[in-house]
Amino acid sequence: MAAGTFYVVGVGPGDPELLTMRAVRVIQNAPVVAYFCRHDKKGHARTIADRYIRPTTRELRLAYPFTTELSVADPAYHTRMHAFYDKSAQDISSILTNGQDVVLLCEGDPFLYGSAMYLFDRLCSTFKTDVTPGITAMSGCWAQARQPMTHGDDVLCVLPATLPEPELENWLERADAAVVMKIGRNMPKLQRALARSGRLDDAQYVERGTQENGFSHPVTDCAEKAPYFSLVLVPGRKGVR
Ligand SMILES: C[S@@+](CC[C@H](N)C(=O)[O-])C[C@H]1O[C@@H](n2cnc3c(N)ncnc32)[C@H](O)[C@@H]1O
Known part of the structure; x- marks a missing residue:
């Protein structure tokens, strides 16, 4: 079975009309959408893309283990975030290996201070990867x-x-x-x-x-x-x- 494609999609700064036509098409065709979020929140990128996600699309929440509780200066910050990105990449990798595409939603543009880059780095050499730019904040x-x-x-x-x-x-x-x-x-x-x-x-x-x-x-x-x-x-x- 052919592996799925990993789509990384910028959804813009907040107004749901500020997505590109390509971003909308990719999201509407997604069998699975993934997005980062706080454990107790829906996720900003997910909220922006709301109207474009079909009811049948499977959702993969990638909930940060913490947000402001640990300082970046704390070595535990890096160890725990590294483990979190490894696990998120593994979860996406299993779906791709089973032949399904995964669309990772990212606020603004994915390659400007975006967490999406950490998953891109882990997955792009193994899976076909397609990046859709977004309007930056x-x-x-x-x-x-x-x-x-x-x-x-x-x-x-x-x-x-x-x-x-x-x-x-x-x-x-x-x-x-x-x-x-x-x-x-x-x-x-x-x-x-x-x-x-x-x-x-x-x-x-x-x-x-x-x-x-x-x-x-x-x-x-x-x-x-x-x-x-x-x-x-x-x-x-x-x-x-
Ligand atoms: C992790 S960076 C993500 C940047 C995003 N990838 C982009 O292309 O703009 C998060 C920062 O972007 C800025 N930001 C994101 N959305 C914003 C908005 N709608 N209004 C103002 N600032 C925003 C804030 O400074 C926030 O701290």
Whole structure:
């Protein structure tokens, strides 16, 4: 029996109309959909794709063993996540070996800070693998905030707010335009780095971009802690044309 194909599909930043036609076709034809989620939640990618999943499609929940309970600095974080990705890859591998296709749903684009990459790395050399790109959270957010980002030769820098403060400051100073993701408890650190690099007044905060009740406002109006679905946009330097 021929093995199934492993499809990795980006489902965009939240609005269910922001999937590509190819993503919709692949999801609608899926015998099995897999998705990451918290143990007590439906899963963001699963929620976005809801209207495209057929009632007969089998679902494989890949529930993270923890989310914010362990720090990335803790060695146990890496050991346990490694084991979790191994087990998830094994579960998908068994289905593929039995001849069924598996569609892994991923928020935004799968290859931009996506957990999907860890399963791609484990499975792509054994199984036929097909990747469908998705609209990233940052592009959904800058469209929602009506914020043009890069002009002419502007350099765009994508930063995780988890970086040490001096590194954040250094990148923000050097880049023309920047997007800062994974904010959470790092907001005060990010605000200080934005202020010291002279970018605070231009920086725009976007929460739940393209999702229901999404909004944006200046970073100067932000609270100390930001939710998971949030990022900061620093627009380019707007060369005169
Ligand atoms: C693990 S990364 C996933 C990125 C995703 N693969 C992409 O292509 O954009 C998660 C981060 O993306 C950002 N994010 C994802 N969806 C978002 C949304 N709808 N609005 C604002 N930020 C979002 C947040 O900064 C969050 O911490």
